[in-house]
Amino acid sequence: MQQQVYHSQAIQAWEQRWFGQQNSSYGLMKQVAWITAQRLIALFDSQFEPQKKQRVAVCCGQGNNAGDGYLIAKYLFQAGFKIDVYAAPLGMSKDLHAAEQETRETGITIVSGFNFQQNYDVYIDALFGIGLNRALNAEWQHIIQRVNTQDGLKISIDIPSGLQANSGQPLPCAIKADYTFTALGLKAGLFTGQGKEYAGTVTVIPALPVDDVLEPIAYLSPIKVNLPTRKAFGHKGSYGHVLVVGGHADMGGAVIMAAEAAFHAGAGKVTAICDAKHHTAILARAPNIMLRDINALSASDVQDLIAQVDAVCFGMGLGRDDWAKQQFELWFPLIQQSTLEVVLDADALWFLAESPVQLNKHSYCTPHSGEAARLLNISVQEIEADRIQAIHQLQQKYAGQWVLKGAGSLILQNELWICTAGNAGMGTGGMGDVLAGMMASLKAQFHQGIHLHEIVTLHALAGDDLAQRGMRGLQAQDMAQAVYRAVNGRTML
Template sequence: MTTPIYTAKAVKDWEGRWFADGNSSFGLMKQASLALCLQIIDFIHKNNIAQADIIAWCGVGNNGGDGYLTAKYLAERLDNKHFNVQIIAPNPPKSADAVRARSPCTGMPMCDDVGGVIRKFEKVIHLDALFGNGLDRELDKAYQDIIHAFNVQTGTKIALDVPSGLHPDRGIPMPVCADVDMTLCVMGLKMGLFVGVAKDFVGKVINLPLIPPDDELSAVAYLSDKPKPPTRQSTAHKGDFGTVAVVGGHRRMGGAVIMASQMAMSMGAGRVTAVCHAMHHSAMLTRSPNVMVADIDEMSVGDLVGFDRVAFGMGLGRDAWAEMVFDKVMDGVVHHAFDRVVLDADALYFLTKNPCKLPNHVICTPHSAESARLLGVSVADVNNDKLDTLYRLHERYGGQWVIKGANTLSFDGIRVQVCPFGNAFMATAGMGDVLAGMLVGADMSVHDVVAWHALLGDRLADGAMFGIHACDMADVADEMAWVGESDREK
């Protein structure tokens, strides 16, 4: 089950159609605020918070209106001896609904900056209701200062919809944004919560749907769920699970092809051959004796097309020898109907120099810098709009695409999915090689493989203090294959 993700405009237009059908905009604000209130109370109970100051920072628009009403509902539902609900309103409300929402709050403690807050308890919860989904411009200096003041506060911070200052579609600060522990996203998930640098700011994201989707509402992407591993018939044999060639391994760079080959085997491939420089054969067989080896210098296109799936580029290098291998392999990739081909690392470097239209069975797996090189743009351009980058890569080169990083994006030519799993410990050498091996080893969609890769990384990072080793991912895959369903859900 995947959850749809929308652009800010799609959500605003959806709301507009809802109002055009005769539904009340203030009624929807009350509904949203009640949902936010109940979610915050649930958070308080689950975290055993017995008493706290709750401070709602309210802006001038409808997100500010959500903040006023949420604060009012919290004050009504929580014991005022143990919960002190206050409002910071740097400026008076401007939208009609926000003005209406503030009206019942007149008896509550309210000030225009944090200096006017009266603290009663050690614990504090700050609610960001300054802009939400409504920001369509860079913040002026006054609001930058307000958000800085919000960010330096101690305690738990919760955004009511998109963290203020974060671009709702591109996930970049404008130029600063609220840094929160939890984002309560009303109506539907926004793309800006999952791209750019959003993961540094949004905390845990919880979706609070309010009204039914209509026929005109269209998702821009989908949030991946935890995939289930494929099942096997009791009478299956290795021929049912494909033959894989992992091609790469320059004489000075054997580790990448070794990790990718072992991972392909761990993900279920029937037979895996590491096609690499002969000097790595001994290391490959020592590491994983169930992987076969072949000399890359003796490989022909005819040999290559005998495999069902091919991963190419890991540890290939960028010298004249590597370019010769690239030309030979790509001749087979373009003209033969493999089940799946993965181009990674140095194969993408040579693809930039020798661009061609790729068939849809080819999956390319660049990170941001490789994506920038492939399109002739800067890394900042890529990171500022990864969704557009994904579409441009597909338009220029064809094939399927994975842009690796926090909240990896995958595009199979039909739909985009966002991977919510993974962690910063995975930012280490070899993780991309492991993903390439998984993509050719597993009988799963590109989206599900990306999710499994991140989940394995989460399992490996559990308890890590400084870092993890990509070469251990295969061991985790073998271990997770034996855990029960209840364990897998953890």
């Protein structure tokens, strides 16, 4: 079963339905805290010297998330750990008051405020829960920054405090957790936007039976992707012919990287259509790539080429000048009228934004947040404030299928998927070209037999493979062998 991801409001509504069946809200709080404490004890045993009981600071805010924190402190204290609670003034919640009183009665020291009196091995964050939707004031920002500067292990309960639960955006700062133990179900903000930077390793604390009303907002793309075994009698015509179209006279690198990625992802044949001045460089790197001069092709030539291939990768290094516009106006209508698998990337998206149309169902668009902002005529800040809403808006406006690239890339086909693989080293020029080439290649080979989210995950796994020796300085032109290993299930992770 795929891992389901929920909107915070769906989780809250699920809780209310449970309480509406005469189940105890405080009982649920205690159950979540108990399970979490048991997971923490196992974690501490694996992280620290055996038999040694760690010093733990539990930081409690003013809502029900703080109630979880108080009870976790109690259960850890009963297990023999050295516990201090640092707390804000209590809020109005009846369950919070009960949890605070129950914890105080155990004899745990509860300190008002967050001036830590000693160094701790572990800092547990129970300051804010999933309901936070406002920017933190200066005082709370200072508290969060104080926790972040401590040397011990950081653990967040439900969600790192300060992180918006659905967008993954800090408000404007958040706890940088090593581990997050999230209650009931996974929240989207733990995996997309900046969420990966703050959440660390995420573990679900299951405490309620799933009811029929609860619906996920997305699914996590599985890390394991199994491609079909090749038949012994296959030949180059069996594995798809990819056309890579772009390559303005001033920009040849993007076409080279996309074409090489298409071959290394398994395409049987690849033809690059670009300015002839790049042909020598392409052949020097990859003599198996076939070439055509983009400036020598008529509309009839383009139609003939389209009739001979299985997928088109369009837009890499195309440019945005008058020449590029003429090429877009020649190629785009013809490939949209075809039944080919079509990947639209980079400058093709630039021109699509100028002249919005409804795309066919075999079109796959791969914008980053800047390109998405132009396609929707809004700001990058608005895209990043709600990436999930943005990708749905892109599909509503243009149809087709979409990948919104970035940390925790989003993939929208019939359902929304979140890619959890990948790393910060992949934020470098050319990575999108590699992805576009892989998409065209794998779609040419398998068509509807492979999901778009699986291709994005394979690209991310190749990036993780390449980053084994370090993220800084990672180069897209070095991805070819990593792509080869990823599609063969042999990444060195």
